[in-house]
Amino acid sequence: MASLFQFLHFITIIPWLLICTSVTSIQTPKHYVVYMGSSVSNINGGDDQITETDHLQLLSSIIPREENERISLTHHYNHAFRGFSAMFTDKEASVLSVHDGVVSVFPDLLLQLHTTRSWDFLETQLGMQARGIHKALHSSSDVIIGVIDTGIWPESPSFKDDGIGKIPKRWKGACMEVHDFKKSNCNRHQPVTKLVKLNPVALQGILLAMELIPPQQQPVPESRTSYYGLAGGTARGGSTSTRIASYKACSEEGCSDYLTDPIAIGAFHAEQMGVMVVCSGGNSGPDPYTIVNSAPWKFTVAASNIDRAFQSTVTLGNGKIFQGSAINFSNLTNSKMYSLVSAKDVAAKFTPTSQASNCYPGSLDHKKASGKIVVCVDNDPTVLRRIKKLVVENAKAKGMILISEEEKGVPYDAGVFPFTEVANTEGYQILQYINSTKTPTATILPTVEIPRHKPAPVVAYFSSRGPAALTENILKPDIMAPGVAILAAMMPSTEPGSVPMGKKPSEFAIKSSTSMACPHVTGAAAFIRSVHKEWSSSMIKSALMTTAITYNNMWKPLTNSSNTFANSHDIGVGEIIPLRALNPGLVFETTMEEYLYFLCYYGHSGKNTRSMSSTNFNCPRNSIEDLISNINYPSVSIAKLDRHKRPKVIKRTVTNVGFPNATYTAKVHAPEGLVVKVFPKRLVFTETVKKVSYKIAFYGKKAHSGYNFGSLTWFDDRQSVHSVFAVNVK
Known part of the structure; x- marks a missing residue:
């Protein structure tokens, strides 16, 4: 059990969830997961063969005899929890859901997928550089972090194993060569893996285990990493000598969900075994009630910016200059100006003005837009920046200026296409200029990096907000971490227009999402674990929360992207400061029993909580939702x-x-x-x-x-x- 406490697990899915094709007929078999509670209560003692036999017998009890060929398991589970997955109809699922020993039955659904400077920034916020602490921990840290996502690019220099010790004996994985992952990719950073055998109807998840490079002591060979010159520095992480177990279980189409919240069920059993689960809070902000992964046993992360900005300047023909935000590697300069037009003035025939202004697909006249810099507005959230940019680019325009008040703080990577984003005030002046002259002109300069940007941190526009729709008696998100414009190791892109002329595809990319913030918290938690091995997951969580800060680098209260004060539904307790969490003074320890009380107060039956916990736990008679506030x-x-x-x-x-x-x-x-x-x-x-x-x-x-x-x-x-x-x- 002690070794299990050193496994930290983050991301927004669980490896046993599968992806299936949706069907419309209610009697057409489709993929379901049958959840039967904690594996600890398995009366067969975890015997795989007996467990599988029991599951087949249960399945045969609901499937008609004339359809015996359907009595087949996609998978059976008996490690963290008991259950199985199989193909059956909605009616059969309903019958099975009330069967003795079954906690829940749910269809396998799709859940969409939700560096260099960021760690320095977190240390700077504390007013110190603490590399000495990291160096002292180099030999003692041997924490394993589980990553469940679309997989990783193992050839990245970030995953070299120079200076890393032997694979821990507690590691239970096995390296498997499959698809584009070779056994040679496994090393002391990548001890590794197992391919879960699944039927063709389900996604074949691939467990790829590897170690993260010790960030301070063993940087990538070329210590100056960057994304085509931007975000330069030494790429490093937050926890020394940390190993990574990566499970590829998602595709671009999405990741599996479970029950009403399958992730919460899997995370509960992970917590039961001492596995800390850190989850991204979602990218559906800034509206309230958009936060996801809100169960109290999950560590839910919001996203913020850091003190680094990416600026792409707009110069108008009248000499006015505006500082836009974007990442572009265009070859435009101030020496040549290009015709500047509003998107509505180059609208395709019969296109409504509002659609053309927002650069809807098919809304622009290619002949009118060709060779010009087009100004689009962003007052329709249904059309993403990426789509607008493609619309303008496909119209053979020379460049694009997007007017967006909120998203300007999250730089969009336009590749080599001249693109920038300005706020409403600057956008209004640009449109005024267009209307004031017969021949408006402009140019868009390539991106430059602005260091020591203020204010920072600021809540990211896209970061999902609380309160949680599930229950408002638990405060979510829990904490905030850097998630905007983060340099990350990536498989080199071969997409047309993404690589600057004369450059090789980069091994890094700049990304923004709460999924970029999540690893910062996970790395910090691993760092704390390496020092305080005796602490429980909830103690580590508490230490990081109670030592977070609520002020920015101007010593003023944290704000959101609209420059208003952030509240706890935006930031949780505040911005993470890992080094302060080493010595928090006091911690709040949340026990598994309290999590069971949470389930009772929320409305789950005593029978279900007993199955989930493998104990004789009984719900209190006065279980009401208001009592959740007391855990x-x-x-x-x-x-x-x-x-x-x-x-x-x-x-x-x-x-x-x-x-x-x-x-x-x-x-x-x-x-x-x-x-x-x-x-x-x-x-x-x-x-x-x-x-x-x-x-x-x-x-x-x-x-x-x-x-x-x-x-x-x-x-x-x-x-x-x-x-x-x-x-x-x-």
Whole structure:
């Protein structure tokens, strides 16, 4: 079990989920997964043959005799959980779902797929460079990180195993040569793999295990890495000597989902075995209720920018200059100007003005647009930047200026096509210029990198926001990390127009998403694990959360892309600072029992929780959703505080992992009108007293309606332990 605690697992899917083809007929067999609870309760002791036989017998009980040829398993599971996958009809699935021993039956659905400077930036935010700490940990860190996604490019220099020790004995994988992954790709960074045998109806997942290069001690051979000169520096990660187990289980078409939330079920069993699960929060922002992966046993990550910007300048014929944001490697210069037009002025015949302005597919007249720089607007979210750019490029235009207030902070990679993005204010001036002269002209310069950009971090426009639709009594996202314009090792692109003239395809790319933020948190968690091997996953999670910061590099409160103050539904507790988490002082430890209480409070039956936990756990009689707020989580969320009723009282317990004799004092920051009282106001720890509980009472009589955000900080003369709360007053 101890070795399992050193396996960290991140991404938004689970390896046993399969992809299937959708069908329309209700009686047409399709791919289902049958979930039967924790494997620990397997009465057969985990015997593969008996388990498979039992599953076949169960399947035969629901399939008509005349269709015996359908009695076949796609796969059976008996490691982290018990169950199987097979082909059967919706009606058969319904019958099976109420069978004794079955927790749930669900169709296999598609879930869309959700560096250099970023680690330096996180260290700089703390006001120090701590390479000495990393160096000291080089020999002691041997943490395994699981990556479940579209796979990795094993030939990248980032995965060389120079200076890495032997493969840990606890590693249970095997290297498998399949498709474009060769056994020679396996090394001490890539101990490796197993191909899960699946029927043709299911995606064949490939487990590719490999180690990440020790980021500080063993950088890639050419220490100056970049994306065609941009984002240059030494590519490194966040945890020294960390090994990676990569499982290829997704395609561009998407990744499998499960139950109403299959990821939550798999993550629950991972947590049960000491496996920490870190998930991206989704890229559907900035609207509320868009956060995903919101179960309390998952570490949910939002995305932010770092102090590096990519600038592509627009120069107008009247001499005015605007600083746009984009990545382009065009060959345009200030020495030559090109005709500048609004997209609506080069609209195809019979095309509505609004569609042409937004550069809808088929909306531009190629003859009118050819050779010109076209200005498009971005007030229709149904047409992505990539589509607009392709529309303009296919119209043989010379370049494109996109007016977008929100997305300008997330640089789009246009390859060699002259492209830039400006805010509404600058866009309005450009359109005014077009309308003020008969022959408007402009040019778009290639991208340059702007270091020490301010403000940073800023919440990414695309980062999904809370509260969680599943339950608002758990605050999500948990934390924020760099996810905008991150340099990452990638398979070299051969896509036309992506490689600058005279250059070889790059082994790196600049990407933006919460999936770019997620590995930063995973690396930080691995880093903490390497130092505090005895800590549980929830303790590591708490340490990273309570030491996060809520200010930017201008020492002002964090903001979102529209330059308004960010709240906890945007950033969780704040931006991750890994080095501070090494010594958090106090931690909130959330036990598996509390996660079971969460399931009870949410509405699951005692039978289901017993199956999931392989224990005799019984749900309390008074299980209601409001009680979810009381599980021992590092943050507090209250879905409903009735201003006309008694105050809501929340209990928390903290464990001292710092100096044994310490006294912490409470400091509350609450919005006007919301009264927050903490008792006791002081927490006293000694050699023998390691855990202390406290209560927080929320009074909403005079508070404004809707969510009220604030914080509670416990501090002594050495440490400060920061927690946040979100209270919805009705």
